[in-house]
Amino acid sequence: MGTYRPLFSITVEHAYFSGNNCKLLEFIPIASCTALLRNAGLLFKSSESGVAVYFDHDNIDILRLYAADNLTLTFKVFAKDPNFLRYTAPGAPPDQAILFFDNRTVTQDGTGKQLLHGGATVAEDSWADMAAEPLASILDRKDLFVKPVFIVQMNISADAQGLCSDQVDAAARKFFIRFGANQTFWNYYVLGELSKRAIYIADLDNAVQFKSIGNVTLPGQREALVLQSSVAIPMQEHSRHRLQLRESGNMGDKVLIKRLPNASIDQTFSEMINGKMENVSEIFVN
Incomplete structure (x- = not known):
């Protein structure tokens, strides 16, 4: 040889x-x-x-x-x-x-x-x-x-x-x-009593903003407030986003959930956003 x-x-x-x-x-x-x-x-x-x-x-x-x-x-x-x-x-x-x-x-x-x-x-x-x-x-x-x-x-x-x-x-x-990695909009569905409060999502790294896109009724007549990322986020094997659920109040803001779960590849669907079909990742918060 x-x-x-x-x-x-x-x-x-x-x-x-x-x-x-x-x-x-x-x-x-x-x-x-x-x-x-x-x-x-x-x-x-x-x-x-x-x-x-x-x-x-x-x-x-x-x-x-x-x-x-x-x-x-x-x-x-x-x-x-x-x-x-x-x-x-x-x-x-x-x-x-x-x-x-x-x-x-x-x-x-x-x-x-x-x-x-x-x-x-x-x-x-x-x-x-x-x-x-x-x-x-x-x-x-x-x-x-x-x-x-x-x-x-x-x-x-x-x-x-x-x-x-x-x-x-x-x-x-x-x-x-x-x-390149595909991108998805992240939709957080906040259920129960939390959905009725003055809540918002804060990114500890100030990389992504979220906005409320209103309430929806999920199967089982469950009401949820939807907080959606303002831009599509690249998918990652190990996502490093550090997101918190907070509540606005007269005495200052309060942290309700210190670390929200990140999007999973298993919960990704297609949805119309601003007149265009986009990938959406759904995350449910009780």
Whole structure:
């Protein structure tokens, strides 16, 4: 066995997770990719946040022969978390679309990282039609029932600037996919006697304001006062917002609840706000 060196790596970053390190992804090479990896003498290693492919430098001529004949490595990527698309921007794709990335479109960010999409984060322009090429040839019947969250394709060329070249430095072999976090408006439903008092929500960090949007009747004829964030708040794996429920009074304000619960990904719905369909997280306070 010769000396294995990195051919390329793909790292997925995500603003939802602490440290921006995406979690719970599974990279699976399609059948033709598995055969190419074996025949070209490549090693494939994956993690929860990416994939890396290595080549045997002593047998680089074999790799270059395959690269001269349009060497394309394709991976289906699945999320182990069923909520992945709920907290991931740009959200769930249309029914007949999947996010698609390849290294023919590379954008450098301000730090020089190579992004496999056009903007600073993944956007709607990365959706691709499942019925059109190249997805039509990549996907099979079972993918219609359990769709990958995205497809990534790497094209390995044998030219002087290609990944088979000895002149390509380490940074040029590293590629990134960067997801932003979805955002939601936070709706606190304050029930019982508290809903009849002069209450408000204070953010100890002065980052978010809340406003009363009136009373609603919940199932069971329960009355609730709704306090809504003035802006949509990015979803986070471990939310760090420090919110208190307070009451205004003639003798000064009083803290009723020192630390309100933060929004949960499990209580997120769609609702019309200011004439536009938005994500809303519901939190109930008794």
